[in-house]
Amino acid sequence: MVRNRAPGAALTADPRPTADILHGRPVPDPYRWLESADSPETLRWLREREREYTREAASWPLRERMAELIRAFVATDLWSPPIHREGLAMATVRPSGSEHPRLVVLGDDGARRTLYDPAAEDPGGSTTLDAWEPGPGGRLVAVQTSSGGVERGTLRVLRTDTGTRVGPEVTGVRYSHVAWLPGGAPSFYYVRRDGARGVRGVWLRRVGDGAETLVHACTAPRTVPGVKVLGGRWLLVTESHGTGHRTDLWLADLAGADPARPLLRPVQVGPEAETEARLGPDGLLYLRTTLGAPWRRICAVSPEDPGTENWREIVPQDPGATLDAFAPMGSQRAAELLVVRTRLGISEASVHDARTGGALRAVELPGEGMASSPTDPAPDGSVYLAYADVATQQRVLRLPPGTGRTELWPPGSTPPPPAPEIGRTVLHCRSADGTRVPVTVFAAADTPAGAPTLLHAYGGFGRPRQFGFSATVLAWLSSGGRYAVAHVRGGGDAGREWHLAGSGRGKPRAVQDLVAAADALVSEGLCTRRRLCLSGGSAGGLLVLAAAAARPDLCEAVIASAPLADMARFELLGLGRMWTREFGTVADPDDFAALMSYSPYHRVLDSAARSPGQRFPRVLLTGFDGDTRTDAAHPRKMCAALLAADGEGGSPAALLRYERDVGHGPRAVSRAVGLAAEVHAFAAHRTGLCAR
Structure with a gap:
């Protein structure tokens, strides 16, 4: 159901007198009917938004130019770090020009063989390879796929020599950890929910006939279980209580035990700390943890008696740099630890003595960028990791033991092309409560003051x-724009306390931090209000919408991709619970009072009631009908509220770019390029960016 507002104005949705009474307060929700994604009236409304978007997008001058640049910048082979098993290396590669990564097997001679290609299974391009885990002998590999973006897919086991399936598939699996048992009949632990009993937990599955046993059930509500087998002997079971907040861990010795009835002993249960465990070549359990260290430290403990009272600190925290990743490496006699820290978005890597924690050597990274995904040690003790920076596509590096010098992997692969020279500066602003918030700014050397600027923020989890x-960022910078990132509270840029200060009832601080960052860019002369566009996705989409709703004069435009928006009902939509x-x-x-103080949907509804003619920044929302994380009802309802609040004719206050058969996560390259090019062409149009 839609109505005409004025001649030449966009069609808007009929509001309905729907409201809830929460804690004695009426909470209006006039567009709740848009939560029904497939109702005839919602589909009619979406068709009108599609026509509206198509009409507007046709007038954006840089639309084709952005797509051309982005396609050129991604036209390289993209590898993942390899996993080694019995003389084989397995990795994913997305060859230049391909739509999706494929799983390949590499022999000692460097020969490459494709084991699974989602494009071969689904030429339409809607199937993605979500996860994979090879078995201990390298003969089998577990592969997880999903279609249409829903991220609830299929888990199957393939033979690595032929690619043929072994045993029955499992459906309804969502990014499950897979942990193989060593030896004997092939079996693995994995995570799923039993729909019939409503039990979510860790299951042991036999490959041949699919027989299953529940090994560990999550008893606490709203937790996410995980599972690993360390060193072929130790079963590690984890429960995450709220992303980035708390992890409980248990360990069981599988040696001589019934794998279906492991004796799980607590490693860390109860403390408000986030912890990750890996096994070293010396047989010790190493733990990266926020327990007693908001910037994270590494502790060691014997797996025979792994309780927190026995933990020994190996690598202390470094206030100012979060310890984001680590990997044991070397040998039993010369065990080492690769440690990766992040200081305001830039990675620093070093190798430490696993016994004393002392720094042995710095690791040479190719530039100022991000090092990530360090693997378990290969048979020769090497660790593989990914590296990328703002101007350089991801490459895989091999770090041999005993050195800090990395090598490009796979041997003979072509390094990424030379990148444009991009400068990086950091400025600081003062938030509403006086907190000093850093803002990183990127620009090409000849970018003038006042250039159109994208300000990005995430600030969650x-x-x-x-x-x-x-x-996309590189295309923006190459076209003469400036790109800034606000390191707002709620993120982990300044340790765990920075996160907690911007979560829960403190989430309004993250909004205030972003507002302060935008004001600082203007006051420093880096841009003007009319040349500033806020950009964020998911939790960052919530943040940029909340900032614009609180300060409509803050900027010219907003890009909110798959955002949260209705914070009164977020627990009922997607993964909000x-x-x-x-x-x-x-x-x-x-909590309710804090949520309603910044909920973008309700702030716009309130603004519409107070001053119908108020002009908000022009907003581009993206929504995906397969999104099982931030339900696409959020951008639908937000778009309707913004259109109703707009007091001007002509260009609509909000545009909705709505896609079907995709979700919150990965998609085909052509669809990703199209999305990125169009949303940034919108930003260029609104801020006056012209191609060089």
Whole structure:
């Protein structure tokens, strides 16, 4: 159901007198009917948004130019770090010009053989390879795929010599860890929910006939289980309570035990700390943890008695740099630890003595960028990791033991092409409560003051902003724009306390930090309000919408990709019920007050009631009908509210770019290029960016 607002104005949705009474307060929700994604009236409304978007996008001058640049920047082979098994290396590679990564097997002679290619299974391009894990002898590999973006897919086991399937498939699996048992009949642990019993936990599955046994059930609500087998002997079971907030860990010795009934002993259960465990070549358990260290440290303990009272600190925290990744390497006699820290988005890597924690050597990285995904040690003790920076596509590096010098992998692969010279500076602003918030700014050397500027923020789940490769950002910078990132609270850029200060009832601080960052860019003369566009996705989409709703004069435009928007009902949509540790819950009166203080949907509804003619920044929302994380009802309802609040004719206050058969995660390269090019062509159009 739609209505005409005025001659030449966009068609808008009919509001309906729907409201809830929460903690004695009426909470309006006039566009709740848009939560029904497939109702005839929602589909009619979406068709009108599609026509509206198509009409507007046709007038954006840089649309084709952005797509051309982005395609050129991604036209390289993209590898993942390899996993080694019995003389074989397995990795994914997305060859230049291909739509999806494929799983390949590499022999000792460097010969490459494709084991699984999602494009061969689904030429339409909607199937993605989500995860994979080779068995201990390298004869079998577990492969997880999904279609249409829903991220609930199929788990199958393939033979690595022929690619043929072994045993029955499992459906409804979502990015499960797969942990193979060593020896005997092939079996593995994995994570799933039993729909009939409502039990989510860790299951042991026999490959041949698919027989299963529940090994560990999650008893706490809203937790995410995980599982690994370390060193072929130790079963590690984890439960994550709210992303980035708390991890419980248990360990069981599988030697001589019934794998279906492991005796799980607590490693860390109860403390508000996030912890990751890996086994070293010396047989010790190494733990990267925020327990007693908000910037993270590494501790060691014997797996025979792994309780926290026995932990010994090996690598202390470094205030100022988050310890984001580590990997044991070397040999039993010369065990070492690769340590990767991030300081305001830039990685620093070093190798430490696993016994004393002392730094042995710095690791030479190709530039100022992001090092990530270090593997378990290969048979020769080497570790592989990924590296990328703002102007350089991801490459894989091999770090041999006993050295800090990395090598490009696979041997003979072509390094990424030379990158444009991009400068990086850091400025600081003062948030509303006086907190000093850093802002990183990227620009080409000849970018003038006042150039159109994208200001990006995420600020959620304790994730630090890391500056890897983005073809979209590089296209923007190459076209003469400036790109800035606000390291707001709620992210992990300044340790765990920085995260907690911007989560739950503190989430409004993250919004205030972003507002302060935008004001600082203007006051420093780097851009003007009319040349500033905010950009964020998912939790970052919530943040940029909240900042623009709180300060409509803040900027010219906003890009909000797959955002949260209705914070009164986020727990009922997508995975929102799993995120109450991050945002709070409407069931708690104090959490509810904080949520409603920044909920973009409700701020816009309130603004519409107070001043119908108020001009908001022009907003481009993206939504994906397969999104099972941030339900596409959020951008639909936000778009309707913005259109109703707009008091001007002509260009609509909000555009909705809505896609089908894709979700929150990976997609075909051509669709990713199209999305990125169009949203940034919108930003260029609104801020006046012209191609060089």
